[in-house]
Amino acid sequence: MTVHILLTADNHLDPSAVQYGPRRFERKRDFQHSFDVLVNFALENRPDLFLIGGDFYDGILPGNPTRAYVAEQLKRLHEKEIKVLLVSGHHDTPRSVEQGVSPLSVHSKSGHVYFFQEAHPTHKLFHFGNESVKVIGMSLNPGLSPDQDPLAGQKLEHDGDVNIFLTHYPIEGFDGYFGQETHISKSSIPLGFQLFAAGHLHRHQKNIVNGTPVIYPGSTERTSFNEEGEEKGFCWLEMDKKGILNQEFHPTPARPMETLVSRVTGEGGSLTRQIQDELGRRLGPEKILRVRVLGKVSLEHLSTYKRSSLITYCQDRFFHVEFDEDGLNILTMEPLESLPRTSPVEELDRTFKNLLATVKEDERPIVQEAWKGTIARLREEGVS
Numbered sequence: 001m002t003v004h005i006l007l008t009a010d011n012h013l014d015p016s017a018v019q020y021g022p023r024r025f026e027r028k029r030d031f032q033h034s035f036d037v038l039v040n041f042a043l044e045n046r047p048d049l050f051l052i053g054g055d056f057y058d059g060i061l062p063g064n065p066t067r068a069y070v071a072e073q074l075k076r077l078h079e080k081e082i083k084v085l086l087v088s089g090h091h092d093t094p095r096s097v098e099q100g101v102s103p104l105s106v107h108s109k110s111g112h113v114y115f116f117q118e119a120h121p122t123h124k125l126f127h128f129g130n131e132s133v134k135v136i137g138m139s140l141n142p143g144l145s146p147d148q149d150p151l152a153g154q155k156l157e158h159d160g161d162v163n164i165f166l167t168h169y170p171i172e173g174f175d176g177y178f179g180q181e182t183h184i185s186k187s188s189i190p191l192g193f194q195l196f197a198a199g200h201l202h203r204h205q206k207n208i209v210n211g212t213p214v215i216y217p218g219s220t221e222r223t224s225f226n227e228e229g230e231e232k233g234f235c236w237l238e239m240d241k242k243g244i245l246n247q248e249f250h251p252t253p254a255r256p257m258e259t260l261v262s263r264v265t266g267e268g269g270s271l272t273r274q275i276q277d278e279l280g281r282r283l284g285p286e287k288i289l290r291v292r293v294l295g296k297v298s299l300e301h302l303s304t305y306k307r308s309s310l311i312t313y314c315q316d317r318f319f320h321v322e323f324d325e326d327g328l329n330i331l332t333m334e335p336l337e338s339l340p341r342t343s344p345v346e347e348l349d350r351t352f353k354n355l356l357a358t359v360k361e362d363e364r365p366i367v368q369e370a371w372k373g374t375i376a377r378l379r380e381e382g383v384s
Contacts, residue, residue: 032066260282262293293305
């Protein structure tokens with residue numbers, strides 16, 4: 001008998017989306033809409049296991065409307081006897097006692113899902129026909145330092161017919177891991193497992209490590225411009241004791257993100273007009289657009305750049321537009337001279353001398369005393 005698995009991660013439900021202003025609630029619904037696709041696919045295809053590899057929520061305090069929405073979707077899956085298993089990730093794991101427990105715990109208490117709450121490996125055993133499936137889950141441990149491997153020294157038993165590990169960490173050797181955070185080393189990937197599934201890296205990718213298939217399903221919706229151009233979705237796997245027999249990547253309708261690099265010049269008339277002409281060639285009412293304005297222009301020519309006019313132009317032509325003007329610089333006729341270097345004491349002397357030149361005669365002793373006392377205090381602190 002084969003086992004069917006739907007694998008997802010990094011759904012980031014209920015993001016703050018404050019940068020989208022009045023459209024933030026519509027942007028929040030984008031993340032739900034992508035999750036709807038997973039739920040409907042599962043209800044139609046009936047996987048044995050529905051695995052969620054962390055960062056299901058974008059924070060530890062999702063709003064009540066999102067909690068209610070999730071509770072309804074998980075109930076629908078439970079009623080069709082689809083086993084949902086979760087671990088928590090960087091966004092939905094509490095980092096202190098004050099923060100309490102993960103919001104995933106609430107869904108676990110409903111009996112509709114199984115939540116691997118511990119930051120060390122624990123397991124759950126299932127039987128599907130004549131196949132036993134052992135799922136080991138491990139939620140994120142936010143207390144580990146970058147040089148600590150959460151699987152170092154862990155002995156993981158693979159005594160099921162099908163053995164699966166589910167967690168939320170970057171893994172050495174995969175795109176998106178840069179060695180500056182807690183991660184799992186290649187050498188820690190366990191032998192004898194038919195699947196090692198992980199969340200955290202938002203790009204879908206897979207590899208064989210120590211003979212074990214390692215899969216990141218990637219995120220289901222784009223969360224930043226770092227993900228523009230990446231296809232978003234989830235994995236559908238067919239497995240038995242020999243390993244993965246078939247695997248498919250199914251896309252979700254993630255909102256498109258795009259960057260427009262606008263290189264302006266002082267020879268093209270109005271800067272606003274130059275950029276607006278380029279925007280006109282990239283129109284898309286569903287698109288989130290980032291405009292990077294680059295170039296060196298005179299101060300006079302800079303006065304023709306009107307961001308407010310461009311925002312008004314974009315209002316009904318894009319879902320959202322943001323402008324990055326860090327690369328827009330002013331041409332100067334002469335190089336700016338650097339200010340002379342002075343010490344704190346020299347600056348203090350200059351300030352008090354200027355003050356003495358303006359105060360009344362009877363106030364001069366007070367200013368001089370203050371000057372003397374301030375200098376003495378700086379000397380005591382080792383300032384020269």
